[in-house]
Amino acid sequence: MTVPNSKxxxxxxxxxxxxxCGRIHxxxxxxxxxxxxxRSRYSAFTKxxxxxxxxxxxxxxxxxxxxxxxxxxAKSVKWLRLEILNSTxxxxxxxxxxxxxxxxFKQGLFYKVIHExxxxxxxxxxxxxxxxxxxx
Numbered sequence: 001m002t003v004p005n006s007k008x009x010x011x012x013x014x015x016x017x018x019x020x021c022g023r024i025h026x027x028x029x030x031x032x033x034x035x036x037x038x039r040s041r042y043s044a045f046t047k048x049x050x051x052x053x054x055x056x057x058x059x060x061x062x063x064x065x066x067x068x069x070x071x072x073x074a075k076s077v078k079w080l081r082l083e084i085l086n087s088t089x090x091x092x093x094x095x096x097x098x099x100x101x102x103x104x105f106k107q108g109l110f111y112k113v114i115h116e117x118x119x120x121x122x123x124x125x126x127x128x129x130x131x132x133x134x135x136x
Contacts, residue, residue, distance in 0.1 A: 010046040011039035012082050025052055028127075034090025034097035034120035037127040042082045042103055048075035058121050058128035080104040080111075096121045098133060 009020035016022075021043035024030045031037035037056060044052040050071025054062060083102040090097020100117040119130040 009039075010043040010079065010082075012084075013039065017043065025049065028056060029125070031127045032092050034094075034118075034127055035084060035087050035099050037120060037129065038084070038099040038101060038118060039082065041129060042079075042101070045074045045103070046079040050074070056127075056129055058123070058130040061131055076107070077112075078106040080106060086117075090120055090127075094122065096130075100135065 008014055009017045009022075011021050013020045021040040024036060024040035025044065028037075028040075031040055041053060041056055044056075048071050050067045053070055053074075054064065054067045057063075081104050083104070084099065085102065086098075086100040088098045090099065097120050098117055099120065101115075103114040103116075105112055105114075115135065117133045117135050119133050120127050121130045122128070
């Protein structure tokens with residue numbers, strides 16, 4: 001498994017965190033497409049940013065009671081890398097889109113992967129994670 005070097009953003013882009021996901025973590029509006037929000041959410045997992053993960057979850061599917069458990073779990077694993085496999089729509093002028101990805105991590109002695117096709121919705125010109133879709 002390849003791990004991003006210290007000069008890369010955790011999301012895998014070949015720019016610093018500050019210039020990539022760090023900007024979005026400071027202002028969610030800077031996620032101009034669904035993929036950028038997906039990348040920023042992965043980076044938030046690597047940093048255990050429970051508030052950000054909760055705030056970027058669409059209000060219709062957000063579960064406040066899970067925030068602390070998600071944050072605790074995110075901090076308990078070693079995040080290795082993100083791989084974007086596919087995306088549909090989710091661009092600046094779209095209102096929804098999907099991003100299929102694999103997130104690799106190590107939990108204890110075991111290497112694991114989350115393979116998900118995520119649905120994103122834009123509300124009031126801001127992208128939000130909505131839900132996981134079935135992978136076909």
